[in-house]
Amino acid sequence: MTSHAVTDSKASRFYEDALGRFEKRDIPGAIIQLKNALQIDRNMLPVQVLLGKALLANGEAAASEVALLEALRLGVNRAEVVVPLAQSFIAQGKQKMVLEQPQFNPAGLPQDTQVQLLVLRAAAASDTGDIRAAMRNIEDARVADPRSADAWLAEVPVRIRERKFREAHDAVARALALAPNAAEVYYQKAAILHVQGNLNGALAAYTQALQMNPKHMEARVARAGLLVDMGKPADAAKDVAEAQRLSPREPRAAYLKALLAEKEGNAKAATAALQEVTALIDPVPLEFIRYRPQLMMLNGLAHYGLNEREKARPYLEAFQRAQGATTVSKLLAQVYFAEGNVDRAIETLEGYAKAVPGDSQALVLLASAHMSQGRNAKATALMQEALLSKDTPEVRTTLGLSLMGSGQSDNAMAQLESAYKNDPAQTMAGAALAGLYLRAGQNAKAAAVAQGLVKQQPGNAGFQNLLGMALAQTGNLPGAKAAFEESARIDPALLPPQLNLARLDIASKAFDAAAIRLAAMLKSNEKNVEVLMELANLADLRGQTDEAVRSLRKADDFSGLHDVRPGLALVQLHLRKGQVAPAIEAVKKLSIKAPEDLAVLLTSARAMLANADQAGARAALTTATRVAEFNASRQVEIALLQLSANNPAGAAYSLDKALSTAPAHLPAQALKAEVLLRQGDVAKADQLARQIVAQAPKRAVGYSLQGDIALARGQNAAAIDAYRRAHQTEPSSDTLLRLFGVLSAQDGGKAALQLADQWTKSHPQDLAVRRVVADFYARSGNYAAARTAYEALLKTVPGDARVLNNLANVLLRLKDPSAVAIAEQALAKDPANASAIDTLGWTLFQLGGSTQSDRALQLLRDARLREPGNPSIRYHLGVLLAQSGRKAEALDEVEAALKAGRGFESSSDAETLAKSLR
Structure with missing residues (x-):
């Protein structure tokens, strides 16, 4: 539960x-x-x-x-x-x-x-x-x-x-x-x-600021410091006392108190105040105040004033890193001197002298430092690195490898091709080039280069393994296996060929053989990420989900700073299994690790959408659009997710980027037409749909778009004709559901239901159509038929959270007490779903009696926090808050519901409730 x-x-x-x-x-x-x-x-x-x-x-x-x-x-x-x-x-x-x-x-x-x-x-x-x-x-x-x-x-x-x-x-x-x-x-x-x-x-x-708000701490402390500088200690002391009264843990006030005590000659009070400063700041981790140079300086000065030079040093160093050369540099240099670290003192003072020339004190300190090292005259040599441009294979190899490291694969490929062509002895260039070819899907080229490398160095285990990878990608599995086995024979300790042999076992469904290989590899190195990921893949194929998760978590823990593969695989596994909360947790870790990685951004968006967090998904996708640049397929993928996140403007931007470099890209064209239609630009959508029909007359997509456009224009007959043609051209659930949608609005939906009945008889496993029929019954108020349809669906998909939730709502309309149990089941299957939480809360309120009111209220509070833009949820919460006597909060919720969607189902009831609460 x-x-x-x-x-x-x-x-x-x-x-x-x-x-x-x-x-x-x-x-x-x-x-x-x-x-x-x-x-x-x-x-x-x-x-x-x-x-x-x-x-x-x-x-x-x-x-x-x-x-x-x-x-x-x-x-x-x-x-x-x-x-x-x-x-x-x-x-x-x-x-x-x-x-x-x-x-x-x-x-x-x-x-x-x-x-x-x-x-x-x-x-x-x-x-x-x-x-x-x-x-x-x-x-x-x-x-x-x-x-x-x-x-x-x-x-x-x-x-x-x-x-x-x-x-x-x-x-x-x-x-x-x-x-x-x-x-x-x-x-x-x-x-x-x-x-x-x-x-x-x-x-x-x-x-003036303090007259308007006497509790404005920044103004209070700043005025106190200013009064100290202006020689008005009595007035400053009043502000310091007030600041400490308002915020007893304010270190700046304590430091000002020390300054005032020092000016009065009260060394004991000054020391006590400085100790107060360090007592307040020392427990705070230094990274917490790395961007608060004033606090770093205060604590450094306080420790210095207390003659605690070792404790002062990290704060003064951090302050100098943040602020550069200031007079604090001289104090820091003296700390280094006291520690015997003369080189650091010289480095600090030289930086300060360069920024502030003419400071005699700093120059004396610097001169003393050089003399203590036996250098009676300071010698400074400026060194310039000479860059000699030589168009040789060696230089091009180095350049190519450098470009690879910076992610510029195309430029790297050109440089490596030139290097390897002009000098095949540049085997480092050849190996890198083969890898780039494999990444780009140019498998035949990769195999040719790898064969050349093996010919040069047949005893090189790495080249044999590279050849096996290239041959596997070309489909030559026997040749790949032979190359991997030869690599393993040459160097039995080399892991990649063993791992690749295990992958060949998995591909041929020899799961036991793969398991034996992988277990042996893991025994020699239990932290090997590649082996752990392959073990997870094997466990997943065998239906051992928990074991797959454990392996991926271990792989993620042991992966490098920039390796996102285990994390991505873990999120995808959780999402496939409907485990949204663990997926979100894994995404957070990934996003910290690689916030600009395209695969991470897209996976993050999918997890957020699964968690009903449209705003979070849109944020991730906005970054993804920039990172994907002009890759048409990727931009279409992003645009689809943007639409799922209810961001048509973002989808349009992604599609424009896709079509700017690939104007004939059919998926981008079709999706752009849908977006134009959603944005209300029917004429442009129509023009693009006609272009798609002319370009691909044997595809349903153009006719479906024409149906959508006709529907937007209120031309129902034309829409039905277009959808029929789409369904006849490419019969599918998608084309049928479009036709069902427009037919359901006519004659009580008889024709739509007849169409769906014919389809489900020949396609009994098409759950999408069966769901739509059940939803149609519920929407049209035929709750008895909806109940029958949902219960029939549950026999096929007994744990389907959405079906359970819809059934619970139907049972609530029928005032059937079993609605509570069904709502409980729906929530158990999808505990993060705001709609399911709302359904259970509202059902408990309606059918659960007074003993369930506390639980119902908390459930609705939870649902509202997950989906604050949902007017029904906010109205439901408003009703319960009003009943519990929290009228002001209830009114806020009901008014928010009305503002979010005046056309929602209970809007008239919400209006009535709002009037009674005002």
Whole structure:
């Protein structure tokens, strides 16, 4: 039984109490209650989401990330958690991940969420020094919402970092016009003035910010530091005390407290304050603050001030890496001197002297360092590497191998062909060339090169193995086996020929022989990825799914940084078996490992679609479109997935790229016509459909498109004629279902049902048609016939989650109590499916009685987090919230349902409920 099926009412009450505490800003209390809920059920999706947000608010960024990622694993819609997740990553110094991971792609998110995420991405890019990327994200935020003041404020720190103060002031002015009462606007204005040296102007602006929001910590700390610099210690002390009251764990306030104590001559208080700084920052992993140079500098200075030079060094080094040469470099050099590491001191000081010439203190330190090494005069030699261009086979071989390493296969092939042709003794070029030919499907060429290599060096086991691979690809299996056996004879310790022999055994269904070979290989090296993957393949073919998963997980664990094959195979295996949650978990690991790999992106999109995460899929596919460049077949594959993700604009873009280099590519043409039709451009779709019919008159696709176009124009008779012609040309489920669809709207669907009955008699295993017939009965209100049809389907596919869910809904309409049990079964088969979760929650509410209300509420909360754009789910949740007395939250849900889809089935009931709640 799934976790959803055993949701505990006590856990639900813990959650509701935590939600109330969170809303009242009792964050520690909320966290305690949420953890209590998780003690009962760790898979409660709403609990994980709220826990992630509460932990983030409590400053526990790493723990917040764990909870939010768990919520994603459980199936939460990305839009619900992407902003706090990005904040938790940034708080841990994972800025690059926020910029690179597909889950942080703004595409497909709601407008407000997009803006928040883009602003965070801009800050992350700025932290990493990529100003252009920061500005791109800021511009995208302004496009998403031209009225957003945050999108203008985000520009200010970027411009300050560039020292482009005029642009920074312009951005503040634009933000001020949009949000004249926002404290953040005045804080950013003050920050510019502070850096420019306008201390009085900065002080006034910081003060304005604090008048608007006395709890604005950045303004409070900045004003305190400014007051110290201006020689106003009494005023500064007030701000420091207030900052520490508001946030007792604020290290900048503690450091300012140390400075004030030092100015007063109170060494004991200064030391205590510096110890407070180090106590606050030392427990934080250095990577968490890698993009917070101020904190790194403060802790380095604090340790230095405490005469803890060894502890100061890593912070000062990290600060120097982030900020380059500053006066901190001189302190760092002195730390190196104290450790006896004179070479590092010289390196540090030379870098500083180059950036800041004329600093006498630095020059003295540098001179001392050189003299301590016995070098009375500093000698600097500039070396230039001379590049001699020689058009020789050796140079071309090196160039070709270099191009291979950078992924430029076509250019590499040309260089290697030239090298090997002009000098066959360049065997390294020949071996690499044969590999490229195999990758490109030019198997005969690969075999010819491999045979030439074997002729030159018949005792080379590697060349024999290469020949076997090439012969296998040409279909010469006996020749391949002989070459592999010869390779293994020459070098019994060489693994590839043994592995290739096992693959030949599997291809010939000699499974036992393959198993014996593979077991022997694994015994000699239990971490061999290739062997583990082949064992997984063998287990899968034998129906041993658990064993296949174990082998692939081991292979993935042992694979290199750039080897995504085991991970891809694991995701695909899970998806084939309908195991969506494990597939999503495996995809996350893959996406971190290779965020720009095309196969990873496409597999990630498929897993997200299986998990009903359209926004996440669109984000992955947007990146995939760029990575695939102009490969027509790949772009068609991407476009199909874009349509599955409800992104016709993205599909159109992919198809345009495909057709720009392959204008006669039939799949791209056909899909482009479908997309044009979906976008409402009927004339262009018609033109393309006619072109396809003329190009391929014996294919159904053109006639089917003409039927779609006629239907879009309201020409039902013409649509029926076109669909009939398509079905007559190429009879299939697809052509029949198109014809069924248009016929079902006429005369109560009699002709459609007759057509489907004839087809299923001759094609009894065509489940697609049988499903459509059952759905037709349900949609038309013939629930008794729908029940019969779904129950008949279940005899053929007894564990089909979709059929079970549809049957549960039909039984609910019939007010049959067995709907609950069927809904439970549907959810057990597909525990991450928002529709199944909603069905069970709503069914429990309708038929389960008052004892099931807590569980029903939690199920509907879970479904809403997974699919927030579904109006029915939000309406159902609104009904239960209203009943439980949470009227404000209920109204939010019902209004969101009405906004998302006024034409949904219960929209009139939702309107009535909304009026009663207002």
